[in-house]
Amino acid sequence: xxxxxxxxxxxxxxxxxxxxxxxxxxxxxxxxxxxxxxxxxxxxxxxxxxxxxxxxxxxxxxxxxxxxxxxxxxxxxxxxxxxxxxxxxxxxxxxxxxxxxxxxxxxxxxxxxxxxxxxxxxxxxxxxxxxxxxxxxxxxxxxxxxxxxxxxxxxxxxxxxxxxxxxxxxxxxxxxxxxxxxxxxxxxxxxxxxxxxxxxxxxxxxxxxxxxxxxxxxxxxxxxxxxxxxxxxxxxxxxxxxxxxxxxxxxxxxxxxxxxxxxxxxxx
Amino acid sequence: xxxxxxxxxxxxxxxxxxxxxxxxxxxxxxxxxxxxxxxxxxxxxxxxxxxxxxxxxxxxxxxxxxxxxxxxxxxxxxxxxxxxxxxxxxxxxxxxxxxxxxxxxxxxxxxxxxxxxxxxxxxxxxxxxxxxxxxxxxxxxxxxxxxxxxxxxxxxxxxxxxxxxxxxxxxxxxxxxxxxxxxxxxxxxxxxxxxxxxx
Numbered sequence: 001x002x003x004x005x006x007x008x009x010x011x012x013x014x015x016x017x018x019x020x021x022x023x024x025x026x027x028x029x030x031x032x033x034x035x036x037x038x039x040x041x042x043x044x045x046x047x048x049x050x051x052x053x054x055x056x057x058x059x060x061x062x063x064x065x066x067x068x069x070x071x072x073x074x075x076x077x078x079x080x081x082x083x084x085x086x087x088x089x090x091x092x093x094x095x096x097x098x099x100x101x102x103x104x105x106x107x108x109x110x111x112x113x114x115x116x117x118x119x120x121x122x123x124x125x126x127x128x129x130x131x132x133x134x135x136x137x138x139x140x141x142x143x144x145x146x147x148x149x150x151x152x153x154x155x156x157x158x159x160x161x162x163x164x165x166x167x168x169x170x171x172x173x174x175x176x177x178x179x180x181x182x183x184x185x186x187x188x189x190x191x192x193x194x195x196x197x198x199x200x201x202x203x204x205x206x207x208x209x210x211x212x213x214x215x216x217x218x219x220x221x222x223x224x225x226x227x228x229x230x231x232x233x234x235x236x237x238x239x240x241x242x243x244x245x246x247x248x249x250x251x252x253x254x255x256x257x258x259x260x261x262x263x264x265x266x267x268x
Numbered sequence: 269x270x271x272x273x274x275x276x277x278x279x280x281x282x283x284x285x286x287x288x289x290x291x292x293x294x295x296x297x298x299x300x301x302x303x304x305x306x307x308x309x310x311x312x313x314x315x316x317x318x319x320x321x322x323x324x325x326x327x328x329x330x331x332x333x334x335x336x337x338x339x340x341x342x343x344x345x346x347x348x349x350x351x352x353x354x355x356x357x358x359x360x361x362x363x364x365x366x367x368x369x370x371x372x373x374x375x376x377x378x379x380x381x382x383x384x385x386x387x388x389x390x391x392x393x394x395x396x397x398x399x400x401x402x403x404x405x406x407x408x409x410x411x412x413x414x415x416x417x418x419x420x421x422x423x424x425x426x427x428x429x430x431x432x433x434x435x436x437x438x439x440x441x442x443x444x445x446x447x448x449x450x451x452x453x454x455x456x457x458x459x460x461x462x463x464x465x466x467x
Contacts, residue, residue, distance in 0.1 A: 011448045015422065017429050042455050047423065049458065053404035056424045059311035063325050067304065067332045071296055207322040253329075 001029040006036045014043055062183075069255035134195055134247075135231050135238075141192060142212045142234065142249040145201065151210065152188035152203055162189045166200060172244060174200050174215040175264070182263040184211065192216075194245075204260070211250040211260055218245045226261045228254055237261035299339055302347045304332070309348060309425050310355040316420045317359040319409055323366075324359075331358040349431040356417065356435050363413065407457040415450030422447055 006029045012018050013026045030036045145151045154165040159176040166174060169191060178186060184204045192199040192214060199216035218240045226239035231249075235257040238247040246264070250257055310331060314324035335354045344350045408416060417436060421427045433440045 008445075008448070011451065012429070012444050015429070015447070017444075043451060046451055046455055046458070049404060050408075050419075050423045050454075053401040054408060054424060055401070055405070056308070057312045057315040057324075059307045059328065060321075060325065063311065063328060064304070064307055066325075067307070067329055068296075068300070070329060070333060071299070071336050207325065 001025045003029075003033060003036055006030065006033070007039055010036070010039055010043060014040070014047075066253065066255055070253050073254055135229070135236060137194060138212075138214055138236065138247050138249050139231050139234050141194070141201070141214070145190070145203075145212055146210065151190070153190035155188040157186045157188075159186065162186075162202070165189065170198050170200060172215075172217050174202060174244065175246075176202055177264060179204065179260070179263045182259065184260055184263065194247075206250075206252055206256055206260070209250055209252040209256075211248055211252065211257070213264070214245075214247045214249070216245050218243050226265065228258055228261070230254065239265070241265070295339065296336075299336055302342070303335055303339070303351045306348045306351050307332075310351060312424060313352060313355055313417070313420055314359050316408065316424075317356070317413060317417060318362060323362060327358045327362050328355060331355040334358065344434045345428070345431050349427065349434045352421070352425075352427075352431075353435045353437075360413075404458075407454055410457065411450060411453055415446055415453060418443060418446045419450045419454070 006026050009018060009022065009026060013023055018026070030040055154162055156162050156165075157178075157180070159178055162176045163173070166189070174189075176186070176189070180186070184206050187203040187205050187210070189200055189202045192201045194214055194216045197216050199214055202213040202215065204211040204213065220240070221243050222240065223242070224240045226237050229236045229238070234249055234251055235254045236247060236249050237257050237260070238245070239261070240246065248257060248260055248264075250260075252260075307328070310328050311324055314327045314331075315321060318324050318327060331351075331354045334357075335351055338354075342350050344353070408419065411419065414436075418432055421432045421435060427435070429440045429443045432443045436443065438446075
């Protein structure tokens with residue numbers, strides 16, 4: 001066994017990939033050759049170094065559930081589904097619905113988001129110049145916002161900077177929450193319009209995916225549970241609370257958006 | 269709860285999807301137990317190849333979806349090797365599309381393949397610096413990707429040459445020579461740093 005041959009096969013030998021007889025030949029040569037013995041020592045040293053200092057990174061716990069969710073979602077057609085287990089309307093919701101026929105027209109703007117089962121024929125009542133359904137508008141605004149520099153007008157990760165920035169610009173107080181503990185980084189905010197109404201967009205980010213949270217006054221003034229949908233491939237979660245409409249739009253998968261919506265709605 | 273189906277009102281596709289569901293769920297469970305058990309290995313490889321935790325997560329998610337789609341084609345020496353090949357492909361695609369692919373250094377088997385034995389550093393000196401894990405990580409990260417992947421697969425995932433040859437799609441002889449060369453480069457890097465630091 002020559003030195004060149006030994007050195008060529010040294011790694012395969014140390015990795016246990018050689019047949020025993022070749023291994024014995026190499027072992028014999030290494031026992032007699034200082035250069036080859038030095039190579040063996042360097043290899044053993046390197047292995048010890050790597051085992052001691054090179055980490056084997058473990059998958060983050062959220063990754064496994066994200067993968068499973070995505071695979072399950074991939075098996076089912078993407079349809080709008082309620083975030084919480086579906087319940088019938090509560091008694092006061094039912095009462096309100098029965099009494100609300102006179103203001104259905106006013107509700108239609110929000111109804112096109114799919115939360116209300118308003119007959120489709122009434123959707124023509126949209127008085128705004130923008131007659132597209134609200135969902136379509138929101139996706140269009142989301143896409144447009146991604147082209148810099150319009151995404152953020154007030155860049156800040158501090159809700160106490162963003163909230164005062166709204167003062168004097170709008171006649172409502174949007175919720176701006178720090179969700180960094182849940183993995184959503186607050187990037188800032190900008191002014192928006194939804195169906196001709198003044199609105200704001202609060203911008204978050206998870207990994208490299210921006211999330212636009214649109215907030216605008218709710219005409220109906222009724223709270224409604226969050227609903228997730230997929231619109232032209234974008235994930236959207238929409239709900240109403242405290243006289244405001246909320247709609248989160250992003251290209252993250254539905255699972256991450258659901259987490260985002262839940263985090264925003266969680267009691268403080 | 270069973271829902272009586274009124275077949276007349278349901279189109280062929282939705283019937284098909286209803287019928288496929290039990291199969292799909294069994295399939296997903298099988299995928300979990302044969303493929304997703306290697307999620308740590310997948311993430312580790314992606315993390316080392318892309319040098320970026322967020323990009324690694326995205327790549328592993330993509331790879332899982334690809335792997336699930338082609339689950340019926342599972343073949344090769346082990347499910348782990350098959351899955352790792354998908355992960356590795358996804359990472360290489362990601363590197364190319366992001367133009368991070370700085371391995372302009374084309375590996376030449378004839379010129380670079382012979383294990384160089386020119387490094388004569390004192391193992392004790394190496395051991396001192398090796399205690400700094402950041403330094404070791406940086407040395408691995410600095411390797412051209414074709415050496416880094418075989419080092420990670422062998423040293424951290426302890427995969428066989430045959431498995432590595434399937435994952436990287438090169439002959440076993442090439443796996444052997446890349447491992448040798450990769451280890452030489454690492455030893456040199458570690459040794460050179462020791463020389464620079466020590467008087």
